[in-house]
Amino acid sequence: GNVKEMKRLLAMVQSRGVSPNVFTYNILIKGFCNEGKVQEAMILLDEMVSVELIPDVVTYNTLINGLCKGHMVEEAKNLLGTMVRKGCMPDDFTYNTLIDGFCKAGMVQKACDLLQDAMFKGISPDQITYSTLVNGFCEEGNLERATEVFDEACKKGLGHNVIVYNALVKGLSEQGLFPEAFELVNKMLDSGCGPNIWTFNILMSGLCKKGNLYHAENLLNEALPNGCTPDIFTFNTLIYGFCKISKLDEALKIINKMR
RNA sequence: CGGUUUUACUUACUAA
Numbered sequence: 001g002n003v004k005e006m007k008r009l010l011a012m013v014q015s016r017g018v019s020p021n022v023f024t025y026n027i028l029i030k031g032f033c034n035e036g037k038v039q040e041a042m043i044l045l046d047e048m049v050s051v052e053l054i055p056d057v058v059t060y061n062t063l064i065n066g067l068c069k070g071h072m073v074e075e076a077k078n079l080l081g082t083m084v085r086k087g088c089m090p091d092d093f094t095y096n097t098l099i100d101g102f103c104k105a106g107m108v109q110k111a112c113d114l115l116q117d118a119m120f121k122g123i124s125p126d127q128i129t130y131s132t133l134v135n136g137f138c139e140e141g142n143l144e145r146a147t148e149v150f151d152e153a154c155k156k157g158l159g160h161n162v163i164v165y166n167a168l169v170k171g172l173s174e175q176g177l178f179p180e181a182f183e184l185v186n187k188m189l190d191s192g193c194g195p196n197i198w199t200f201n202i203l204m205s206g207l208c209k210k211g212n213l214y215h216a217e218n219l220l221n222e223a224l225p226n227g228c229t230p231d232i233f234t235f236n237t238l239i240y241g242f243c244k245i246s247k248l249d250e251a252l253k254i255i256n257k258m259r
Numbered sequence: 260c261g262g263u264u265u266u267a268c269u270u271a272c273u274a275a
Binding site for chain 1: 267
């Protein structure tokens with residue numbers, strides 16, 4: 001829908017004696033953001049003010065995330081400034097969202113600056129922050145910094161998290177560093193934070209891109225014994241891999257295994 | 260502290 005339609009709905013609800021509150025707007029704003037209609041979501045922010053509702057930290061975080069996902073990171077950062085000016089204190093969600101936005105935009109250094117800003121405000125990095133930064137550095141091809149961040153997370157006791165591990169496993173396997181990637185998976189098993197199907201998919205995808213279907217298919221057989229059920233990503237990855245090396249017959253066999 | 264809203268990791272294809 002659009003904002004005009006929304007206004008009609010809200011008017012209808014109000015005519016029944018029920019007024020929308022901040023939650024109502026937050027849900028709507030999230031809805032518009034999910035549809036990629038961030039501009040319309042921003043209009044709702046203005047409208048909240050005009051009906052004397054005070055946007056809260058969730059309102060701003062939702063919009064900041066929408067702007068980041070819409071590749072408008074500078075605007076997102078400006079909104080951080082706006083919320084502070086209006087007396088709404090940013091929280092860990094705010095910073096993690098922005099840090100991810102800047103990482104995904106290829107501005108990892110700015111993401112690190114934001115983390116400094118957050119820490120200055122008394123917000124310390126959590127597992128989400130670390131997975132975000134590990135991922136950011138990996139995407140940049142900077143495995144050294146990615147590993148440093150990972151080690152720092154471990155020192156703080158925040159390293160034993162599947163997503164943090166997966167981010168680094170992905171970075172390693174995308175660079176073709178499979179021995180290191182598998183070593184890390186062994187570390188996961190030792191630390192009681194076992195791999196999940198995402199871990200397997202990440203490794204298999206890396207192997208498939210290198211044309212190493214032998215090891216990729218072996219991994220498929222190791223998933224179940226490790227308590228991971230192959231999913232649609234697993235099979236699509238293998239089918240892609242076999243097609244890439246022109247083994248269409250093998251690709252078709254995978255399709256049969258799916259049934 | 261009755262409930263409801265916000266952040267991180269995986270496949271391919273498609274556009275430039």
